[in-house]
Amino acid sequence: MAQTQKAVWQKPTPIFSQKYDWLRLKSDEWLKGDIIAMYDDELEFDSDEFGIKIFDWQDVAELRSRFDQQIRFADGRVEQGFLIVKDGHLILLSQGREQHYPLSELLSITSSGENRKDIWDAKANIGIDISAGNVKQLEYFASAMLQRRTAFTRFRSDLTFNYSKSLSDDSQPVVSDTRRLTSYLDWFYSGRIFFRVIDYEYYSDLQQNIKRRNSLGSSVGYHIINNKRLQWDVTAGPSYQATVYYNNVEDSNPHSGALSLSTLLEYTVSRKTDYIFDYQVKFVDKASGERNHHLKTGFEFDFTDDFAMDLMLYVDRVAKPVAAVAQQAPKPSDYRLIVSIGYDF
Numbered sequence: 001m002a003q004t005q006k007a008v009w010q011k012p013t014p015i016f017s018q019k020y021d022w023l024r025l026k027s028d029e030w031l032k033g034d035i036i037a038m039y040d041d042e043l044e045f046d047s048d049e050f051g052i053k054i055f056d057w058q059d060v061a062e063l064r065s066r067f068d069q070q071i072r073f074a075d076g077r078v079e080q081g082f083l084i085v086k087d088g089h090l091i092l093l094s095q096g097r098e099q100h101y102p103l104s105e106l107l108s109i110t111s112s113g114e115n116r117k118d119i120w121d122a123k124a125n126i127g128i129d130i131s132a133g134n135v136k137q138l139e140y141f142a143s144a145m146l147q148r149r150t151a152f153t154r155f156r157s158d159l160t161f162n163y164s165k166s167l168s169d170d171s172q173p174v175v176s177d178t179r180r181l182t183s184y185l186d187w188f189y190s191g192r193i194f195f196r197v198i199d200y201e202y203y204s205d206l207q208q209n210i211k212r213r214n215s216l217g218s219s220v221g222y223h224i225i226n227n228k229r230l231q232w233d234v235t236a237g238p239s240y241q242a243t244v245y246y247n248n249v250e251d252s253n254p255h256s257g258a259l260s261l262s263t264l265l266e267y268t269v270s271r272k273t274d275y276i277f278d279y280q281v282k283f284v285d286k287a288s289g290e291r292n293h294h295l296k297t298g299f300e301f302d303f304t305d306d307f308a309m310d311l312m313l314y315v316d317r318v319a320k321p322v323a324a325v326a327q328q329a330p331k332p333s334d335y336r337l338i339v340s341i342g343y344d345f
Contacts, residue, residue: 018066019066020032020033020034020048020066021033021034021035021045021063021064021065021066021067022062022063022064023035023043023045023047023055023060023062023063023064024060024061024062024063025055025059025060025061026059026060026061027059028061031045031047031048031049031050031053032047032048032049033045033046033047033048033049034046035063035065035069035083035109035111036052036111036119037108037109037110037111037119037149038057038106038108038109038110039108039149040226040227040231041056041057041058041227042054042055042056042057043055043056043057043060043063043109051305052305060085061086062084062085062086063083063084063085063086064083064084064085065082065083065084066082067082067111068080068081068082068094068111069081069082069083069109069110069111070109070110070111070150070151071083071090071092071101071106071108071109071151072106072107072108072109072110072151072152072188073101073105073106073107074105074106074107074190074191075105076189076190078151078152079092079094079099079101080092080094081093081094081095081099082094083109085103088102088103089101089102089103090102090103090105090106107191108151109151110149110150110151119148119149119150120146120147120148121145121146121147121148121149121344121345122144122145122146122147122344122345123144123145123342123343123344123345124142124143124144124145124342124343124345125141125142125143125144125310125340125341125342125343126140126141126142126340126341127140127141127142127338127339127340127341128140128141136166136167136168137164137165137166137167137168137175138164138165138167139162139163139164139165139175139176140162140163141160141161141162141163141336141338141340142159142160142161143158143159143160143161143340143342144158144159145157145158145159151188152187152188153185153186153187153188154185154186154188154194155183155184155185155186156183156184156186157181157182157183158180158181158182158183159179159180159181160178160179160180160314161178161179161180162176162177162178162179162314162336162338163176163177163178164176164177174206176206176207177204177205177206178204178205178206178207178316178334179202179203179204179205180201180202180203180204180294181200181201181202181203182199182200182201182202183198183199183200183201184196184198184199184200185197185198186221191223191226192222192223192226193220193221193222193223194220194221194222194223195218195219195220195221196218196219196220196221196235196237197218198216198218199215199216199217199218199219199235199237199239199260200214200215200216201213201214201215202214203215205316205334206246207330207334208316208318208321208330208334209245209246209247209321209322209323209324209330210243210244210245210246210318211244211245211246212243212244213241213242213243213244213292214241214242215239215240215241215242215258215260215282216239216240217237217238217239217240217258217260218237218238218239219235219236219237219238219239219260219262220235220236220237221233221234221235222234222235229267229268230265230266230267230268231264231265231266231267232263232264232265232266233263233264233265234261234262234263235260235261235262235263236259236260236261236262237259237260238257238258238259238260239257239258239259239260239282240255240256240257240258241255241256241257241258241282241284241288241292242254242255242256243255243256243288243289245322245324246324247324254285254287254288255288256284256285256287256288257284257285258282258283258284258288259282259283260280260281260282261280261281261282262278262279262280262281263277263278263279264276264277264278264279265277265278269299271302272301272302273299273300273301273302274299274300274302275297275298275299276296276297276298276299276300276312277296277297278295278296278297279293279294279295279296279297280293280294280295281293281294286320287322289318289319289320289321289322290318290319290320291317291318291319291320292317292318292319293315293316293317293318293319294314294315294316294317295313295314295315295316296312296313296314297312297313298310298311298312298313299311299312300342305344306343306344307341307342307343307344308341308342308343308344309339309340309341309342310338310339310340310341310342311337311338311339312337312338312340313335313336313337313338314335314336314337314338315333315334315335315336316333316334317332317333317334318330318332319332320332
């Protein structure tokens with residue numbers, strides 16, 4: 001009597017198209033798309049089907065690249081080649097040679113194509129408030145962020161602009177006009193220590209009688225906490241500040257050496273919500289304000305992969321404000337609570 005044998009299902013071997021990078025999760029799901037980067041034990045992957053997603057590195061079972069990648073190791077070495085991550089090992093294919101490394105030594109992954117858009121991030125926000133009735137006023141807020149990361153460096157530039165205009169008082173149409181541009185370049189020495197090689201800030205504030213204030217410096221930074229939910233950095237270093245006032249009693253434009261301290265904390269509250277605390281203080285001479293503070297703190301709420309709503313509190317404080325001629329000195333602190341809509345590029 002013939003016995004019927006059941007066919008045993010076998011998982012098919014995937015065929016890798018060279019048009020994509022490939023990612024396999026530990027759940028045995030495959031995604032095709034583009035490797036953007038891996039930092040802080042998180043892989044950013046642009047899926048061809050689902051868009052940009054961030055995965056915990058511990059959830060990655062296999063990774064294959066179609067372009068050269070720059071691989072940075074914990075000891076500071078940087079290697080380049082086609083990347084395969086599999087079975088707890090990292091394999092680099094370069095110039096016909098195959099090199100194997102323990103996966104535990106991996107620090108970061110970035111594209112070696114310097115002109116690829118994957119190493120750039122950008123975001124733009126805008127908020128508008130129009131008041132009518134007893135108070136007629138137009139107020140708008142705009143901000144933009146541009147960032148570029150490689151295996152060794154991080155460049156970031158942030159711009160904020162807050163403008164308020166009275167629609168009923170022609171004698172003083174502009175109520176507030178504040179502009180801030182910051183740009184810095186970080187060089188990563190190790191997994192914890194980095195050097196802020198260039199740190200530049202431009203600031204202008206009509207209410208604080210500051211026509212323009214330029215600061216240039218450098219500093220050393222340290223990752224206090226760096227995991228998948230919480231990143232906390234601190235920096236400290238010297239800088240130089242030059243200030244031009246709209247109009248002041250002594251008719252001088254002071255220059256001052258400065259000591260700059262800053263801290264940045266980013267906490268992932270949930271999959272759709274992030275909290276940010278960004279604070280900086282500069283210690284300068286009395287003619288330049290004595291202590292100049294800037295605080296940005298609040299929440300980012302993601303609607304989709306591209307759109308978000310930001311609820312942010314901005315505080316700018318000059319310990320010793322300089323008054324314009326025949327006017328009282330401005331109050332030391334300015335506060336702004338801003339709700340804006342943002343788009344990620």
